[in-house]
Amino acid sequence: MKNKLKTVKPPKIAPYSKAHERYLKKLRNDKIFVISFQVVILFTFIGLWELLTATKVIDPFFVSSPSRVFNMFISLVEDGTIWRHIGITLLETIVGFAIATLGGTLIAILLWWNKRLRRILEPYIVVLNSLPKIALGPIIILWVGSGMSAIITMCVLICIVLTTISMLNAFNSCDADKIQLMKSMHANKFQIFWKLILPNATDEFISVLKINVGMSWVGTIMGEYLSSSAGLGYLIVYGSQIFKIDLVMTSTVLLCLLAALMYLAICLIQKWHSR
Amino acid sequence: MSAMLEFKDVNFFYQTKAAEIHALKDLNFTVEEQSFASIVGPSGCGKTTILSLIAGLLKKSSGRILLNGKEIEENDWRIGYMFQRDHLFEWRTIWQNVILGIELNKPKDADKKKEFAQQLLKKYDLYDFISSKPRSLSGGMRQRVALIRTLVMEPALLLLDEPFSALDFQTRLKVCDDVYEIIKSEQKTAVLVTHDISEAISMSDKIIVLSSRPATVKHVQMLNLNGETPLSRREDPTFGALFDLIWKKLTNEKQTQNS
Ligand SMILES: Nc1ncnc2c1ncn2[C@@H]1O[C@H](COP(=O)(O)OP(=O)(O)OP(=O)(O)O)[C@@H](O)[C@H]1O
Ligand SMILES: [Mg+2]
Numbered sequence: 006m007k008n009k010l011k012t013v014k015p016p017k018i019a020p021y022s023k024a025h026e027r028y029l030k031k032l033r034n035d036k037i038f039v040i041s042f043q044v045v046i047l048f049t050f051i052g053l054w055e056l057l058t059a060t061k062v063i064d065p066f067f068v069s070s071p072s073r074v075f076n077m078f079i080s081l082v083e084d085g086t087i088w089r090h091i092g093i094t095l096l097e098t099i100v101g102f103a104i105a106t107l108g109g110t111l112i113a114i115l116l117w118w119n120k121r122l123r124r125i126l127e128p129y130i131v132v133l134n135s136l137p138k139i140a141l142g143p144i145i146i147l148w149v150g151s152g153m154s155a156i157i158t159m160c161v162l163i164c165i166v167l168t169t170i171s172m173l174n175a176f177n178s179c180d181a182d183k184i185q186l187m188k189s190m191h192a193n194k195f196q197i198f199w200k201l202i203l204p205n206a207t208d209e210f211i212s213v214l215k216i217n218v219g220m221s222w223v224g225t226i227m228g229e230y231l232s233s234s235a236g237l238g239y240l241i242v243y244g245s246q247i248f249k250i251d252l253v254m255t256s257t258v259l260l261c262l263l264a265a266l267m268y269l270a271i272c273l274i275q276k277w278h279s280r
Numbered sequence: 281m282s283a284m285l286e287f288k289d290v291n292f293f294y295q296t297k298a299a300e301i302h303a304l305k306d307l308n309f310t311v312e313e314q315s316f317a318s319i320v321g322p323s324g325c326g327k328t329t330i331l332s333l334i335a336g337l338l339k340k341s342s343g344r345i346l347l348n349g350k351e352i353e354e355n356d357w358r359i360g361y362m363f364q365r366d367h368l369f370e371w372r373t374i375w376q377n378v379i380l381g382i383e384l385n386k387p388k389d390a391d392k393k394k395e396f397a398q399q400l401l402k403k404y405d406l407y408d409f410i411s412s413k414p415r416s417l418s419g420g421m422r423q424r425v426a427l428i429r430t431l432v433m434e435p436a437l438l439l440l441d442e443p444f445s446a447l448d449f450q451t452r453l454k455v456c457d458d459v460y461e462i463i464k465s466e467q468k469t470a471v472l473v474t475h476d477i478s479e480a481i482s483m484s485d486k487i488i489v490l491s492s493r494p495a496t497v498k499h500v501q502m503l504n505l506n507g508e509t510p511l512s513r514r515e516d517p518t519f520g521a522l523f524d525l526i527w528k529k530l531t532n533e534k535q536t537q538n539s
Contacts, residue, residue: 180367182363182364182365182367183367183369185332185337185363186361186363186367187384188337189335189336189337189359189360189361190380190381190384190385190433191355191357191384191385192384196384200369200380200383200384201369204369204371205369205371207371
């Protein structure tokens, strides 16, 4: 049925006149300008860092240096340990992220479905949301044991409450008239949720994904600070304890890269969705 | 012509924390089979409430609402409801929007209904946009899609709640004509709620003028203007006089409301 239908292609964007051509050129130049400045800032930062430490203006013992970071990275790659640390942190983050996002959304669905339950639980959710989750660290370790399960729990705790609140808001912000329309077409509650409320909340869901990417890294690293024997957070703590700033910096840089990559993945999902 | 829809002493109250709101009071009117009736009345008098009662979205407090002589029931497919805004789902294509009713209710003759949907889309110049998203359509086109979405389930009675008020004047006249044409050629009965007296006169066989809340029927005007389309009826020599009459009935009401 559907594939029989004709597709209407949007018109190709092409210059229509001299003015339009100028406009497109300006857009392109703007973009080039912005990107080149971003690159310049990055390299200036790295360059200054290297220069100031090489000339001993600042002490590389405390701030490390780009070349030291690079050498540290190479040696970590050569002895192969770095992959294990990256793998563990990445695993903890992704698992925590997935559990928190799915779990939070499921709870939001439950609370949307049952108004009374929502009203009963509302104050508890508010309190949970304002509680600094790190305070629960010792209790978490007592309850689920130290190590990976504690870290994932911390990560989930940090993300899940906000996910629930945001998704519930998105569900409840659906236009009441649209719900009436569905009812006038005799939709049942499940259909109203599945065909209206849920798709209507996709934009909010994507922004929740973006927030959770950041928050889940916070949760994992915080968890690793608390109790861990491997992972990038562990390397950072360990490095600072033995005054190996090179190790601390290398792990931090890797953390930045990984978080950026994960954020980029979400942006790709968004692009694919809104195409 | 026999009465298709009949309101007999219908009362309706909204319950709110602050008060009980008497929206409809002893309401009586009829709408004949395959006729076009308009409801006009001051803002907030209870027009939308009437349509919601017919559509089964609200339950009357007392009285009787009859469709073809029988009390209306919930989930009656003989009734189609078109809202003020088109409420197309932006994440669905035009086609997916149009077949929403089929998707929700999975009728036995789904294939036949889909074919009918395609016919309607073709007839009203929307077939080329079938796989576009609603955002690429103009306001008038969107409103026509919304009407087709309602028509696909083949209701006998159409409820229209100010379906043109969001459109600019020119589009409005055009869409009025289109919608009127569709309704007449599909042999539907229609109840239109509108603020616009000329729109009511140009489209209807009957105009029901309501008082302010609690709504009662203040005046019923039967019409028989010359002209095939709403636009051509606006040329009828009695149009001006009718406008004045309805206007008086309405504003008269508003004055008593103020004093
Ligand atoms: N859900 C509700 N709860 C309480 N009161 C309501 C509710 N919906 C409508 N009302 C009240 O009932 C009255 C009639 O409302 P209704 O929407 O039917 O008016 P209307 O004639 O359609 O108004 P408008 O011309 O603005 O569309 C209004 O005074 C409104 O304040
Ligand atoms: Mg209304």
